[in-house]
Amino acid sequence: MARYELVKGSLALITLTNPPVNALSSAVRYGITEKIKRALGDPKVKAVVICGENERFCGGADIREFAAPMRGHSLVMLFDDIEAGEKPVIAAIEGVALGGGFELALACHYRIAHSKARLGLPEVTLGLLPAAGGTQRLPRLIGIPAALELITTGHHVSAQEALKLGMVDQITDENACKMAVEFALRAVAKPLSSRRISTLTMPCPPNLDALFEAVTMQVQKKARGVMAPLACIQAVRAAATLPYSKGMKRESELMASLFSSSQARALQYCFFAQRTAGKWTLPSGAQWSNIKPRDIRRAAVIGLGTMGRGIAVSLARVGISVIAVETEKKLLETGRQMVIGMLERDAKRRGVTASLYLLQFTLSLQDVKDVDIVIEAVFEDMSLKKRLFRDLSKVCRPSTLLYTNTSGLDVDALAGVTDRPHMVAGMHFFSPAHVMKLLEVICGPRSSSETIATAMSLGKRMGKVCVAVGNCPGFVGNRMVKTYTDQANFLLEEGATPEQVDGALEEFGFAMGVFRMSDLAGLDVGWRIRKESGLTGPDVDPKDPPHRRQGHRYSPIPDMLCEQGRMGQKTGCGWYVYEKPGGTEAKPDPLIQKLLEGYRVRYSIQPRKISSQELIERCLYVLANEGFRVLEDGIAVQPEDIDVIYLFGYGFPRHRGGPMFYANMVGLGRVLDRLEHYHHAHPDVPHLKPSQLLKKLVACGSPPIQKWKEHIKTMHSHL
Numbered sequence: 001m002a003r004y005e006l007v008k009g010s011l012a013l014i015t016l017t018n019p020p021v022n023a024l025s026s027a028v029r030y031g032i033t034e035k036i037k038r039a040l041g042d043p044k045v046k047a048v049v050i051c052g053e054n055e056r057f058c059g060g061a062d063i064r065e066f067a068a069p070m071r072g073h074s075l076v077m078l079f080d081d082i083e084a085g086e087k088p089v090i091a092a093i094e095g096v097a098l099g100g101g102f103e104l105a106l107a108c109h110y111r112i113a114h115s116k117a118r119l120g121l122p123e124v125t126l127g128l129l130p131a132a133g134g135t136q137r138l139p140r141l142i143g144i145p146a147a148l149e150l151i152t153t154g155h156h157v158s159a160q161e162a163l164k165l166g167m168v169d170q171i172t173d174e175n176a177c178k179m180a181v182e183f184a185l186r187a188v189a190k191p192l193s194s195r196r197i198s199t200l201t202m203p204c205p206p207n208l209d210a211l212f213e214a215v216t217m218q219v220q221k222k223a224r225g226v227m228a229p230l231a232c233i234q235a236v237r238a239a240a241t242l243p244y245s246k247g248m249k250r251e252s253e254l255m256a257s258l259f260s261s262s263q264a265r266a267l268q269y270c271f272f273a274q275r276t277a278g279k280w281t282l283p284s285g286a287q288w289s290n291i292k293p294r295d296i297r298r299a300a301v302i303g304l305g306t307m308g309r310g311i312a313v314s315l316a317r318v319g320i321s322v323i324a325v326e327t328e329k330k331l332l333e334t335g336r337q338m339v340i341g342m343l344e345r346d347a348k349r350r351g352v353t354a355s356l357y358l359l360q361f362t363l364s365l366q367d368v369k370d371v372d373i374v375i376e377a378v379f380e381d382m383s384l385k386k387r388l389f390r391d392l393s394k395v396c397r398p399s400t401l402l403y404t405n406t407s408g409l410d411v412d413a414l415a416g417v418t419d420r421p422h423m424v425a426g427m428h429f430f431s432p433a434h435v436m437k438l439l440e441v442i443c444g445p446r447s448s449s450e451t452i453a454t455a456m457s458l459g460k461r462m463g464k465v466c467v468a469v470g471n472c473p474g475f476v477g478n479r480m481v482k483t484y485t486d487q488a489n490f491l492l493e494e495g496a497t498p499e500q501v502d503g504a505l506e507e508f509g510f511a512m513g514v515f516r517m518s519d520l521a522g523l524d525v526g527w528r529i530r531k532e533s534g535l536t537g538p539d540v541d542p543k544d545p546p547h548r549r550q551g552h553r554y555s556p557i558p559d560m561l562c563e564q565g566r567m568g569q570k571t572g573c574g575w576y577v578y579e580k581p582g583g584t585e586a587k588p589d590p591l592i593q594k595l596l597e598g599y600r601v602r603y604s605i606q607p608r609k610i611s612s613q614e615l616i617e618r619c620l621y622v623l624a625n626e627g628f629r630v631l632e633d634g635i636a637v638q639p640e641d642i643d644v645i646y647l648f649g650y651g652f653p654r655h656r657g658g659p660m661f662y663a664n665m666v667g668l669g670r671v672l673d674r675l676e677h678y679h680h681a682h683p684d685v686p687h688l689k690p691s692q693l694l695k696k697l698v699a700c701g702s703p704p705i706q707k708w709k710e711h712i713k714t715m716h717s718h719l
């Protein structure tokens with residue numbers, strides 16, 4: 001796990017050998033400890049270079065080992081030994097030096113980085129802190145403000161930024177290991193005392209208390225209820241106020257408080273869930289590792305509304321040429337200006353040139369005849385989309401893949417009108433499409449594995465987190481979210497206010513509660529969908545009373561708001577009132593209070609005081625319950641896929657892991673009990689009825705989430 005070579009007669013070269021990222025597993029820690037001892041004890045060796053195999057220095061501690069109590073050699077002792085040694089040790093950083101990997105580099109006397117390397121202390125994103133001296137050495141090296149920024153955000157920095165900050169001593173475009181060897185030969189003659197970071201005097205700004213207070217407030221605002229960033233601040237404060245050895249003791253105490261916390265477990269689960277979701281498998285056995293995606297160079301985007309514009313920008317900024325099609329001159333011109341503006345702003349932010357030459361705008365569908373793929377992003381209307389897919393069948397060459405950006409319509413119905421149903425699938429982007437990371441790839445029953453592989457690979461190329469899901473109304477994300485918004489509406493009927501529901505959800509960790517989010521997205525979106533599905537408007541069965549539709553409880557309150565022109569932020573009022581149309585500061589609206597009171601009187605509903613616990617349980621347990629149904633129906637193959645969709649598409653708080661992980665943390669037995677309780681109280685809400693899979697898992701003793709798949713296997717997959 002660590003190789004030892006003697007080079008140039010007097011240098012020990014220690015190479016970490018634990019692919020793919022040379023994580024510091026127990027075996028690697030043992031290997032480095034042994035090799036360092038050997039190098040320091042060998043009189044022939046005058047200096048040491050540490051590097052990583054496969055041009056990657058080190059991705060940090062082995063996160064998989066955090067699931068159990070830590071055993072084996074301690075990083076802290078190893079790093080203290082390296083730093084205290086009497087021979088210069090040089091870190092040759094290629095690829096990445098992250099977390100424990102960067103802490104290893106900080107214990108070395110010199111750091112040489114390749115110009116493409118990235119460095120950082122991302123432990124906070126895993127619910128931890130850099131507990132191998134990172135919180136004590138980094139502030140001594142680069143100062144408290146810069147260290148606080150890096151440690152509390154977990155941001156990685158480029159080698160150039162690292163050099164500017166003083167995190168590395170030199171950067172090179174050549175092989176960093178070769179450079180470090182040359183460097184080491186020169187370093188032998190130099191004194192080491194000033195190179196031991198733990199012994200450096202802390203550069204303390206005068207207004208220390210104010211600085212820590214400001215950072216604490218910033219962190220509390222950005223990451224409400226998240227423990228790790230606050231613990232990071234306390235550890236850096238210890239570095240600023242205590243001698244090194246006492247600071248290290250504090251660092252270790254704070255790490256102990258985080259190490260087995262539910263937040264750390266959730267955040268580490270998210271890390272692996274994201275990687276698991278990328279590894280899709282179809283029932284045919286085709287999977288990410290055995291199907292070659294097509295190479296996409298030319299794409300067409302049909303429709304230049306909000307979604308189409310974002311999709312066009314996402315494609316062009318990764319070098320794909322885009323033909324954007326609209327039906328009217330005015331719409332085309334507006335779309336053109338918006339896309340160009342977005343691409344220019346994006347390029348400016350990234351310090352690159354906007355690839356405007358890749359864009360072409362047209363009113364003629366004929367112009368898409370030679371593209372590799374088409375992504376349809378027209379109005380959410382099945383007959384319009386069917387017409388378009390028929391036309392695309394005629395216009396496009398036979399090899400063109402066709403994708404729809406529908407947010408919930410039947411992908412197979414669209415495939416059915418084309419001459420190539422196996423080459424049709426869904427690519428469901430989230431708004432704004434050039435910003436949001438999630439892409440749901442919808443596999444129709446006839447979609448070929450190549451069609452899916454190409455969508456997944458193209459999504460990844462665009463920087464998206466892609467999840468392959470089956471075809472059903474709303475797919476995974478929107479199918480589940482309906483149950484959550486329904487509960488929120490019912491809670492209003494029963495006595496809650498929008499601000500109470502939102503307050504509870506925001507306290508739980510959502511950046512925005514369901515009503516504030518709905519105001520931001522626009523209430524008309526859901527209204528249109530409900531009208532199309534006959535839940536409101538002229539197609540409603542006249543026998544249905546206002547609060548029942550298609551045999552189930554229904555809340556007409558969102559429709560009432562839309563009928564009054566309250567479409568959310570864009571009209572200046574929705575569930576809240578705003579300072580002006582387009583305003584963003586949500587204030588409780590007495591008119592909504594009146595509307596709710598009137599509604600309750602009209603339907604003889606006795607309002608009651610509803611606890612935050614009930615608000616959370618009703619909204620989130622019903623969400624997880626639908627997630628179990630999604631798994632049961634084979635629309636998602638594993639809980640990780642659902643959680644990733646909720647983390648990246650719906651703002652589910654990462655430190656809670658996602659709706660399925662959260663249910664697992666609460667305890668499946670408890671979730672089942674509470675759903676039974678609520679279903680008993682509201683028998684006309686079928687979504688509150690516990691799913692078969694949830695009951696089955698509880699009957700099997702509530703296995704951990706990683707084992708659920710074994711119980712789902714017997715069911716039918718729609719992927």
Ligand SMILES: CCCCCCCC/C=C\C/C=C/C(=O)SCCNC(=O)CCNC(=O)[C@H](O)C(C)(C)COP(=O)(O)OP(=O)(O)OC[C@H]1O[C@@H](n2cnc3c(N)ncnc32)[C@H](O)[C@@H]1OP(=O)(O)O
Pocket residue numbers: 020021023059060061062063064070075096098099100101122123126128129130131132255256259272275276
């Ligand atoms: C009582 C309390 C006592 C506690 C005592 C504890 C002492 C601990 C002391 C010190 C604290 C130090 C903590 C840490 O170092 S935590 C780890 C910090 N590092 C990170 O967060 C980096 C995580 N990795 C990444 O960001 C990326 O993987 C990457 C940038 C390194 C590479 O990206 P990419 O090329 O895109 O590859 P993948 O992400 O797909 O990864 C490939 C593969 O490798 C796995 N993997 C990556 N990093 C780690 C890791 N640190 N540990 C384990 N496994 C890792 C990843 O899961 C992929 O695996 P695969 O899906 O099976 O292929």
